[in-house]
Amino acid sequence: MDTVQKYAPGEHPDLKPPIGQTGVLLWLRKNFFSSPFNVFLTLATLYFLYLIIPPALSWMFADAVFVADSRDHCRELGDGACWGFIEKRLGQFTYGFYPLEERWRVNLTFVIFIFALLPVLWDKMPARRKWIWVPLVFPFVAAWLLLGGFGLEDVTTDQFGGFMLTMVIGVTGIVCSLPLGILLALGRQSDLHFIRWLCTGFIEFFRGVPLITLLFVASTMLNYFLPPGTSFDLLLRVLLMVSLFSSAYIAEVVRGGLQAIPKGQREAADAMGLKYWASMRLVVLPQALKISIPGIVNTFIGLFKDSTLVIVIGLLDPLGISRASLSDAKWQGLSTEVYVFIALFFFVCCFSMSRYSIYLENKLHTGHRN
Amino acid sequence: MSDQDTAAAAQSKMQVSDQEMIRITQMHKWYGQFHVLKDINLNVNAGERIVICGPSGSGKSTLIRCMNRLEEHQKGEIWVDGVELTGDLKNIEQIRREVGMVFQHFNLFPHLTVLENCTLAPIWVRKMPKDEAEEIAMGFLERVKIPEQASKFPGQLSGGQQQRVAIARSLCMNPKIMLFDEPTSALDPEMIAEVLDVMVELAHDGMTMLCVTHEMGFAKKVANRVIFMDGGEIIEENVPDEFFNNPQSPRTQEFLSQILAH
Numbered sequence: 001m002d003t004v005q006k007y008a009p010g011e012h013p014d015l016k017p018p019i020g021q022t023g024v025l026l027w028l029r030k031n032f033f034s035s036p037f038n039v040f041l042t043l044a045t046l047y048f049l050y051l052i053i054p055p056a057l058s059w060m061f062a063d064a065v066f067v068a069d070s071r072d073h074c075r076e077l078g079d080g081a082c083w084g085f086i087e088k089r090l091g092q093f094t095y096g097f098y099p100l101e102e103r104w105r106v107n108l109t110f111v112i113f114i115f116a117l118l119p120v121l122w123d124k125m126p127a128r129r130k131w132i133w134v135p136l137v138f139p140f141v142a143a144w145l146l147l148g149g150f151g152l153e154d155v156t157t158d159q160f161g162g163f164m165l166t167m168v169i170g171v172t173g174i175v176c177s178l179p180l181g182i183l184l185a186l187g188r189q190s191d192l193h194f195i196r197w198l199c200t201g202f203i204e205f206f207r208g209v210p211l212i213t214l215l216f217v218a219s220t221m222l223n224y225f226l227p228p229g230t231s232f233d234l235l236l237r238v239l240l241m242v243s244l245f246s247s248a249y250i251a252e253v254v255r256g257g258l259q260a261i262p263k264g265q266r267e268a269a270d271a272m273g274l275k276y277w278a279s280m281r282l283v284v285l286p287q288a289l290k291i292s293i294p295g296i297v298n299t300f301i302g303l304f305k306d307s308t309l310v311i312v313i314g315l316l317d318p319l320g321i322s323r324a325s326l327s328d329a330k331w332q333g334l335s336t337e338v339y340v341f342i343a344l345f346f347f348v349c350c351f352s353m354s355r356y357s358i359y360l361e362n363k364l365h366t367g368h369r370n
Numbered sequence: 371m372s373d374q375d376t377a378a379a380a381q382s383k384m385q386v387s388d389q390e391m392i393r394i395t396q397m398h399k400w401y402g403q404f405h406v407l408k409d410i411n412l413n414v415n416a417g418e419r420i421v422i423c424g425p426s427g428s429g430k431s432t433l434i435r436c437m438n439r440l441e442e443h444q445k446g447e448i449w450v451d452g453v454e455l456t457g458d459l460k461n462i463e464q465i466r467r468e469v470g471m472v473f474q475h476f477n478l479f480p481h482l483t484v485l486e487n488c489t490l491a492p493i494w495v496r497k498m499p500k501d502e503a504e505e506i507a508m509g510f511l512e513r514v515k516i517p518e519q520a521s522k523f524p525g526q527l528s529g530g531q532q533q534r535v536a537i538a539r540s541l542c543m544n545p546k547i548m549l550f551d552e553p554t555s556a557l558d559p560e561m562i563a564e565v566l567d568v569m570v571e572l573a574h575d576g577m578t579m580l581c582v583t584h585e586m587g588f589a590k591k592v593a594n595r596v597i598f599m600d601g602g603e604i605i606e607e608n609v610p611d612e613f614f615n616n617p618q619s620p621r622t623q624e625f626l627s628q629i630l631a632h
Contacts, residue, residue, distance in 0.1 A: 267440055268477035272491035272543060273466040283491060286481050366481060366523035 060340075070330045085331045086341050092325065093341075095188045096161015096316050102153060106164050112141060113171070121290070121356065123363075143203035157235035163345060168235075169307040169317075170349075174300050176243035181250025184291075185271055186280065188255055199251070208246035211306055214241040217315035238310055246303040257288035290364045297357035301350045318342045331336035384574060386594060389416040391547055391578050392437060392538070396547045397446030399429075399436060406432050407443070408602045415616040416546070419579045421589040421610075424599035425625060430582045433599070437580070438462075438469045451546055467495060471541030474552040476532045478524035478539070484511070485520040488539045495517075496543065510538040514568050530561030534568055541572075548572065584629060590614065598622045 007013070032042045063080025067087060074082035080257070086093070096105050107242060116138035121129040148154040187199030206214070218237040226232075261284055269279035289296070292296040311320045325331065380620045392414035399407040406429050414420060422430045435441040439455050439462045448455040465592060479487050484548045488507035490584045492498040497505075511517045514534035516527075517529060524532050533553055550569065564590050573579055573592040583589070589610055590595050596613040598606040598621075606613070606622045 175621040221420060262477075264473055264475055265479065268471075268473065271438055271466060271469075272540070273463055273495040274491065275463065278494050282477055282494060287479075290481065297585070310437075358542035364481070366525055 022324055025142075037047060040280075045312035058355075071332060071334060080180055081337050081340070082334055083337060083341075084335050085337060086330075089321075089325050090290040093162045095164050095319055096321060097155070097159045098155060098161070098164065099159065102148075102155060105148075105152065109142050109145045110167075113167075157233050162318055162321050165310075165317050166307050166345075169239060169310065172239045173242040173246055173303045173307070176239075177247035177299075177303070178249050178296070179249035180243065182254055182285065184247060184251035185258060188251065189258060198217070203248045203251050206245050207252065208354060211242070211245050212312055215309060215313050216243055217241070234313070235315065238313070238315065242303065242307065249299045249302070250296060253292050253364060254288060255298055256295065257290075257292035258284065260291050261287050290361070293361050293364075295356050297353055301353055304349060304353070305346060318345065326344055384417065384419070384592070384594070386418050387416045390414070390417050391418075391451055393447070393449040393581075394437075395447045397436070397443050397448060399432060399441065399445075402567055404601050407436070410446070412597070412604065414547075414578065414580065416578050417576050418595065419573045419577075419593045420581065420595045420597060421450065422582045422597045422599060423584060423586075423589070423625075428599040429602040430599045431551050434471075434551055434582055437547075437549060438466050438471060440471075448497065468546045469549060470545035471535050471545070471549045472533070472540055472551065472553045472587045474555050476524070476529075476536045476538055478532055478558075480524050481622045483521050483523055484516075484527070484535050487535060488526065488542045491539075491543050507538070507542050510541045511535070513541075513571075514538045515564075524622060528561060529557045530564045533557065533561075533565045537565075537568055537572070546603060547580070549577065550583065552582050552584075554583065554585055571582075586614070586629065588597040597623065598629060600625070 019177070033039050055249065059080045061080075063078045064083055065074045065080065067075045068074040068077060068082060068084030071082065071085070074084055091100075091103070095106055112134070113133070116135040119125055119128050120135050122128075125131065131263045144150060144152070146155065147157070159166055180266075184199045186202055187195045188203065190199070215238060218241045219234060220250045221239055245348060265283055265287065268278060269283040274282065308317050308319050310317050313321075316324070322335075326335055326338060390413060394410050394412040396405060397410040398405070404490055410433060422433065424430050432441055436443050436455075438451060441505065442457075443455075449526060451468050453461050455461060455465060476482075479490070482490065485504060485507055488510065489500065489503040492503040492506065496503075508517055510518065511520055514537055516531055516538075519531060519535070522596055524535065527535065537553075552567070554565050557565060562585070566585060569579070569581070569588065571594050579592075581588070581593075586593060593610050596608060596610050597604055598613070598617075598619075600621050606617065606619050608618075613622075614626065617626055
């Protein structure tokens with residue numbers, strides 16, 4: 001069929017592309033076998049994966065010991081990972097030193113948290129409007145459940161620890177830093193010199209100082225600045241610092257998004273009589289935030305992982321707990337298992353955030369850019 | 371009805387009334403040190419269709435952007451529909467509610483559907499109920515002949531369609547004056563006609579229009595006055611026939627010879 005067929009002008013039909021120019025085979029050839037060097041790289045990578053993956057899997061699963069009483073017991077049962085240690089300490093890793101008989105409150109908070117998250121993240125949720133109050137009251141309910149009072153036994157924040165502490169810091173930081181960051185970004189572009197100056201100063205200060213320094217300030221120096229006799233909770237101070245720190249980053253990410261919005265959008269909104277806040281809320285921010293999603297989620301993921309830094313001021317996040325557990329004479333030398341386990345927890349959380357942000361970007365994509 | 375009769379009927383609607391819509395007196399504007407607009411004096415009555423032309427950089431866009439305070443003037447007075455444009459936000463908002471604007475690059479909101487673009491201002495500025503705003507918007511989308519695109523996003527439309535949506539969006543606010551800032555300059559040639567048709571129709575309905583454009587055919591057809599600007603000044607101002615056939619100033623003659631040469 002290599003004969004060149006002629007058509008009358010204007011009569012040329014749509015033809016199929018030649019064979020080998022589309023489909024799986026083309027994709028494979030283009031991406032893996034396009035040149036001798038690429039063939040070599042592909043084969044080398046496959047060999048490398050063959051060397052790494054099977055041993056890792058057998059260490060984690062096939063040869064692993066899931067229930068044991070001590071490290072020696074583990075070694076008798078198998079030569080893979082000793083998950084028995086994690087299993088024994090799971091409670092502490094999850095709840096820190098939260099009183100045993102009150103742990104249901106943490107669980108309940110987590111369940112409500114999931115229900116509060118649904119109407120926020122899932123816009124096609126059935127009867128979404130009926131559930132929208134859940135995220136609004138969640139912070140108060142969570143504080144009550146976790147801290148006690150009003151009929152519940154009081155739990156002090158120094159008993160918080162483990163993954164629960166990570167979640168508290170991460171969620172509070174994320175929830176507080178987004179609105180604050182947006183306001184800071186708008187303030188930095190304000191026509192009012194005082195507001196612009198204030199916001200720029202705030203952003204530059206918190207971005208220019210390491211988080212660890214801020215945490216030390218929170219744990220020690222803040223008392224100097226406060227009137228004598230007042231003291232407020234160490235965890236609260238940490239939450240404040242973490243939120244302010246990451247709001248400075250959010251502000252810069254959002255500012256990048258704001259700058260990408262053509263001037264004409266503001267002008268069109270102005271020309272039809274929308275006031276400043278209305279044009280921001282209805283026209284500019286929806287577009288700017290959409291562009292900023294990757295950066296915002298990036299900041300959230302960073303914040304979530306940075307919550308482990310609180311170990312330096314003595315809060316018992318999962319790493320703090322693991323340090324305590326590793327010094328147990330019965331279970332010495334199991335740091336690999338502990339760190340793999342903690343890494344897995346963080347990876348699951350951060351990877352979910354990352355996937356959600358990709359889903360959100362695709363959902364908000366509305367045709368070609370102009 | 372013959373074409374002539376239709377045209378005559380349309381002409382009869384294009385009446386200029388005595389009611390003053392815009393008055394600009396001794397207005398000056400600077401960008402930093404640069405004197406963009408010099409001693410502008412212009413009165414516009416209700417029902418007038420004014421075409422503003424001139425070489426690029428002559429200040430014509432800046433002039434109509436001053437009329438709804440997208441640009442600030444530094445000297446002189448601008449009155450729109452009996453309200454003076456000053457730094458007072460209340461006045462500015464009041465004027466912007468009554469003045470529609472169509473931009474060269476359409477400036478539709480890409481995150482909203484065509485219908486939402488049209489209902490945004492009526493709902494949030496005029497506080498109109500959503501149903502009513504949608505009904506009105508559909509009416510105007512029909513007038514610009516794209517009701518079937520109502521649920522699409524601007525990014526899915528052609529340039530000509532987008533500009534017609536932009537016109538419909540402005541009309542939804544029921545403006546007394548429409549400002550057009552080079553509405554066809556960013557369009558492919560085959561799309562210019564569909565936008566101009568809508569504008570001609572609008573003129574026939576008696577809308578007060580100020581239009582910065584290089585479409586001289588449009589000027590001849592609907593304008594009752596043509597203004598030529600150069601170097602930030604109004605050089606010449608006349609009825610279309612006189613303006614095109616008997617331009618007075620040498621600069622106007624040169625400009626016309628350049629754009630009509632092709």
